[in-house]
């Protein structure tokens with residue numbers, strides 16, 4: 046199915062607001078929806094989405110999570126006067142009611158369920174529901190924190206019941222803890238609930254012990270509730286990414302959800318008066334993109350909080366752009382998570398270690414090598430890298446400085462996508478999706494030209510003709526990508542030298558930092574190993590052990606193994622963090638033949654790599670039979686789930702050692 050993104054929105058949900066003076070609730074206003082919707086229109090994103098209609102949720106649907114008594118109580122508010130509404134509202138914590146609240150809350154839930162239906166029935170691949178009131182604080186018999194009915198929790202129950210979904214992942218990136226959602230699924234191993242939230246050692250609302258990392262779920266649900274408490278404000282892009290790389294992504298891959306629901310609060314974004322965090326809107330494009338390869342692409346993003354209209358609406362647009370498959374804007378900011386974020390992430394990994402295979406060998410090893418404190422790669426004593434003072438934004442001040450501060454963080458939205466997504470060269474005629482791609486003409490490469498681009502002696506190789514033909518396909522593809530006529534490209538070439546020559550050529554035409562990821566054997570000339578403009582990471586077998594340097598990172602794994610799990614987890618925990626820190630302008634992925642990794646796994650890696658370099662990636666495959674699978678990933682098709690994701694203890698050890706080694710040279714790890 047082509048990439049299709051649904052958008053659920055309806056003006057009706059603007060028709061309620063706060064009717065009396067109640068400062069704690071004044072930020073939750075109708076303009077939150079109109080500002081988001083207007084900006085989607087402004088950036089031309091609205092017209093690219095499939096509009097989905099809303100409906101009122103039924104009582105039966107409300108009963109999936111809420112009690113009949115509570116529903117009746119809420120229903121009774123429709124005929125209340127202001128005094129009565131006030132009294133009723135004060136029964137609960139930080140929530141207000143309006144005579145139209147009940148109706149809007151049913152529409153917000155109905156909108157969410159319409160999105161779930163469209164995604165589960167395959168009418169759209171993914172989508173977003175712009176709704177209010179939000180839902181994640183509301184509980185069985187309680188309204189709370191602007192929330193009346195728990196949209197996302199009910200949606201999960203609905204998907205289980207109506208579509209038989211067995212594993213649902215809920216990602217709650219709102220800055221508040223969705224305790225309502227946690228309570229709903231605490232004992233349910235079929236729903237993995239992940240939430241990060243401002244916590245400040247329980248000093249922040251809703252001030253619950255239940256929001257700490259120690260709340261891991263109960264009974265059969267133990268291990269399926271994941272809280273990352275942020276004990277400081279001003280968390281940045283990199284802190285959120287660290288939570289994804291070291292906790293959520295490997296866990297989500299291991300869980301293998303059939304559907305992902307996002308409780309998408311944008312009060313985690315910069316300038317929000319509630320969150321006081323510093324993530325920029327682009328961060329949400331990255332988070333969204335990183336979730337898209339899971340669950341066959343079935344991703345429903347549902348609005349929760351977000352109270353700075355500017356950062357809310359920009360962040361909504363960024364999320365929708367990612368859902369649509371647009372290229373990722375580069376991320377600004379620090380490349381090292383702060384100490385407090387690292388601590389939280391480590392604590393979560395430690396309490397979840399008994400429940401997740403990807404944590405099984407690692408933390409044991411880390412304990413052995415780091416007897417005092419668990420440390421999975423960050424160096425806490427490195428003051429230069431992680432304890433820097435951050436610039437303090439004046440989160441709630443609406444003054445000149447604050448507006449300028451916001452201006453400086455809202456610049457990345459307009460990145461134009463190349464009209465053509467994927468280019469190819471050479472004879473791959475049998476592939477089915479080529480009509481969607483740009484065929485690039487090969488050109489003739491002379492021995493002289495190749496001579497500059499290969500190591501001395503390479504061009505006297507007996508296979509010289511063969512090499513020249515390969516380069517004749519590869520160089521024009523790199524031209525197209527660097528000139529932004531195509532976003533990415535793919536080519537089949539069986540010569541081992543192709544990757545290195547491609548990188549040299551890209552440098553020559555002006556690329557500055559190239560990330561070269563090699564899966565399989567290849568000789569890397571010494572000058573490339575030392576070139577700071579090319580970061581090489583190579584995964585190959587043990588028989589050919591190589592020496593690590595700053596810009597050449599060989600990973601040598603046990604032979605005769607399936608490397609799928611090892612690759613995927615190393616990718617989340619080492620390769621991506623490293624590559625993010627390097628900020629490449631081009632990614633070159635070389636896939637060798639017979640490497641013990643399934644095509645589908647490499648397709649996942651290919652998708653994830655597209656968060657880098659604005660999606661500029663060239664895939665060079667030495668084998669022909671996997672090209673179709675990789676092409677699907679490049680053109681943005683949904684990926685199928687990964688089948689085997691075991692990690693080998695030996696290879697995990699290699700990974701942990703590698704992380705130690707890399708710490709000497711690189712800061713993100």
Ligand code: Q9C
Pocket residue numbers: 069139179180181182189190191192219221250310312319349350351
């Ligand atoms: N400053 C959502 O974002 N008030 N709800 C907290 C502490 C309640 C937020 C007061 C905030 C509720 C969906």
Ligand code: ZN
Pocket residue numbers: 219220221310312349350351
């Ligand atoms: Zn919130």
